[in-house]
Structure formats: structure tokens, C-alpha cells
Amino acid sequence: MAQADFTYDLAADAAGLPLAVSIFADCDMLRGDLEDDVTQAGLTVRERGDLHQLLAGDARALGEIVLVDCPNPDVAAMATLARLDSRAAKSGARLVISTSMDSLDAVFGCCSQSNPQILVNPLRAERVIALGRVLAETPNLRLRELSEDDRLTLLRLTEQVGHIAGRLDKLDSASGGWGQKAGGGAFRFESPSTSYRAENDLVRKPRPPLPDARLVRQIIQQRAARAKFLDADLFADPAWDMLLDLTAARVEHQRVSVTSLCIASGVPPTTALRWIGQMVHAGLFDRVEDDADRRRAFIELSDKGADAMARYFAEVGQDAMAMA
Template sequence: MQQSDFAYELAADSAGLPLAVSIFADGDALRADMEEDVRSAGLNVRECGDLSQLLAGDARALGELVLVDCPHPDAAAMATLSRLDSRSARSGARLVISTTLDALDAVFGCCAQSAPQILIEPLRAERVIALGRVLAGIPKMRLRELSEDDRLTLLRLTEQVGHIAERLDKLDKANGGWGQKAGGGAFRFESPKEGYRAEDKLIRKPRPPLPDARLVREIIARRKARAEYFDPELFADPAWDMLLDLTAARVEHQRVSVTSLCIASGVPPTTALRWIGQMVDSGLFLRVEDDADRRRAFIELSDSAADAMARYFAEIGTEAMALA
């Protein structure tokens, strides 16, 4: 198989100027690492400061890429993230926000417009990969335009690198490496192919009813039970696990938070967030704002996805459902 030829030059805008990056994070060591990685990627650091500078709310010219580490957002931080999200959506700037699992729902709820990358307690390698994904997604910043095949290959490579980084982190903790936590990498599993749309795959006919929620929960429990005897990575299937969880929730008329859905996916939260974003884009999932609190959002099945799940269970039959 021929190796893909990626020709990289200094990442620049249409005027040939290096793309500017704003960095906001508490902790001198973390900021230094982020700044070093940004400069190594050929980008220009416009501003590098702590969170208080971002939260001050002063008018400032932010970069085309904004990196924010916000592990424990309070009300002021959430309001700032909401404004930053809106501003980025209008300007076309890219956002990469790192946070904790406990704060995920709050951060996700603040970012309804700009489609940021959200990283959960990331390794340094995962932050670097996030930069690579930003570069791959911005047009006219290469010496040579990437074809769609090249772009997909690059994204697959970033997932493989993330998996390797996770493995190395487990071995390297005693030697002062990049490892920041013991846990899964961010990009271990391939995402659905770009351009996939759920409606292209669904047949529009009268829909049979969804299965009993108790049966779907039993299927989920049986799938999870395998982890007691085998390495969970052998059976990782986040898309299907999330579809099952949302199917049961729809029958039960329950709302599912993004944190809950990440847990249901059975993969690291950052990986789950990428899957959720891809499945929202493909029309399988919907992001639904909380009417009582606009800072919160839930995930639910789209009607087309519910139609597909109902037809699937109707086709395989009740006796075979427990083997799903």
C-alpha cells in the first residue's frame, strides 16, 4: 500500500501570515507545554495567559484558534464560554476546550454554536492531536490542498497516534513523560466515514414500535457483562452502545445528558464526544437544549434513527434481541 504524501508548510491564512492562537490556562507548566506545542505546529501565539485574563471580559482580538483549559467552571466561566462560543461561531475561529468529566455537561451546554473540540482531562499527546485535527479542517493552509482521501487518512492516523500515546503513557509514568493520567486515549476508534448521512440509509415506511425498554436495558447489561471476563477494548462499539442507551431512554421518556451518554458508550469521554459530534452531524442524534436552563443540553435519537432502531428490532425478532 502506497504511503500517503502529506506536504506540510507553515500553517498560514490566505494572506500568508501564520495562524494566530490564543491560549488560556491556569498553571505555568501547562501553559508552557501548550505554547511549545503550538509553536512547534508552525502557529503564532498571539496571547498566552491564565483563565482570569479570559474571564475579565475585556475586549481583545483573539486568535483564529483559541485553546482553553477550564477544569472547574463556575457561573462566570460558563458565561464567558458561552460568549466565546458565540463569538467563535460568528468569526469562524476554532475552539479547543479541555475540562473534567464532572464539568462536561456544563461546558457542553455552553458550546451550542461553534462545534468545539472538547477534551476530557487530556494527555499532552491528545492536545497535540487536537491541534492536528484543527489544521486538517482549515482550508487553504497547506502548500498543497489535501484531497478528501488524504484528509480521511490523516484523521485515521491521528486516532492511531492517540492509541499509541495512551499505551506509551502507561509505560512512561516513572520516567517523567507526557502522561498526565491513567486512562484511555482520545482517538482509539475510527469514526463514521465523512459524508455519511443517516437519512440516506433509512427507508421511509410506517414504523413498528420500539422494543420494551426493559429488554433494551437487558441487552445493555449483557454487553457490559463481557468486560468482567475479557478486555473491554475487544468489544468497543460506542456507536451501537449509545444507540441502545438512547433507544431505551426514548421509550422511557427520559432525557440523557452528554455525560451519561459518554459513560454508556464504554469508551473514554473524549472519544465518546467525537462520536456524538459525528452522529449529530450524520443526523442520528439530536442536541436538545434544556428549556429550564439554556446552559444545559441533552442528546436524543432523531426520528430517522428511532425509525431505524425500531425496524432493526422488528426484523431480528424478540428471541434474537438479547443477542444484539
């Protein structure tokens, strides 16, 4: 798919030098595409190489942005990702890591400190969008901090562009592409209400109990049944679907992996990961490390999220919810 030209005149550090990017990927064509996209974004490629160069562990000055493609990381690669994650967290470098669905839990577990963007089987357009998100969130490239509304707006725009890119990719029969072909990033975007931020302004009553997990599972099944008869894109609401899934899991005392939660969201995993990050940032989800295996992590409904869901079910009534 042909890429539109785009430039960022202010893509520079505090000294006015173009931001540098390091690219690590085993696929030659992918490295070339990434280098082209980075250059068009007004950035400088500091180095490009295969994963072996990254795994070698040589002390090197990495760029302010590091792009890594590791679809099937082994134990050594995961250890390297964990070190890279720690290094990026300390230096302020931004990571964009692409992987496969099978390796998502492993990669997610390795990256607990730097808040990287994780892409799952991404289209080229989704990689460009990820690069644009990095630039939008880089302090030296903007005049003010992103507010909560700004973050949601950016998320909406990202997914709307992803929707268009996915549709175009399906129409591009001549493309040999290396990205995800089925599903893409196409869905109708819905955002969660920001009313939960006004929580402290309410007169709080004791929190009611969470609903029976069987009721919540019934609601989830009813929502999923719509896709049998109507276009699922019309009803995509990943934040709500994940809230329901984690609510049931909390009642059942079950742990939910990031892969499982992505599936429960009903949207492509890269999209689900963006929403998970937003929900963690909003304090509705918690990332919990696996005590038995530090390379794994789970997502749980936070106390704040549980309070909101319990009050919601109490407000609307369980009978009404069962009919939803």
C-alpha cells in the first residue's frame, strides 16, 4: 500500500537535532519500510540491523525511539527485551515493539517499566500510526502536556485512521505486504465516558457488591451474539467489553492474561492494547506481575474499577442488565 508523505518539522530534541531512531528486525523488507517511514517523518536512522545485533548486547547509543520486530522471541530475546525496557525507562527512550499473538503475553510480561507501544501482526499503516503517536507524546514536540481528553481524542483519531488503513489494505490486491491481512484495525470506535473522573464530587455510599459472575457472563454472551446477525464493527466497544470480562473474573477470583483480555475486547489486539494502556492510565485496570514467573503479567480490575462497576450494576438493576 502506497504511503502518504508526512513530515514533522519539530521532530527534534531540545538542541534542535532530529530525533534518532534505532531499527531492529530480521526481515530485510520490513527494515527498509521502517527506514523509509522514519525518514519521511523527519527523523534520523541511527542504526538498523537484525535482532542478532540487538541480542549481542553490545554497549551502544540507542536512538530516542527504538523500533523492534520480534514475532517469535526465544528466552534470550525476552531477556534482551527486559533489559531494553529497563534501559528505555531510565533514559526516556520510546519503544515500539511488534510481535505475534502467540508471543504477546511473553512480550507484554517483559515490558513493565517503559510503557512501550506493542503492536500485534501490524499493517505498515499501523506502524506509521504508532510512530506518529510517539511523536505526539514526545515533550519536545508539543507545547503542553496531554490532558485526559487529549489522550482519548488521540486514541479516537488513531483508530479511525487505522480503520481506513485496514479497509484500503483489503482493497489493495496488488500488495504483497507482510502485515496482518485479516481484521486489520477496522472497527467503529467507541470511547468510555469520562464521568468517572468526577468521582470525588459525588456523595459516596458504601460500595454495593459486584454482580453474580454468571450474570456478567450472560451479558457478554448476549453482546457477542449480535455479531452473528449484524456487522460486529457497528458495536465495537472494547473498553466496556474488557470491563465486563474483568468484572466477572474478579468475582470468580480468576486471573486474566493480556492475550485473553485482547480476545475479550472484540477488536484487533493492537487496538485492544492501546485501550488497556488507557484504562491502566485511568486507574480502572491494574497490571499485576506473576509472582511465579516474572516474565508474565496479568490485567485485573482495580479497586476503582470494581467500585464503578458495582455502582453501575446497582444503579441499573440486574434484571435490566440481563435484558441488555
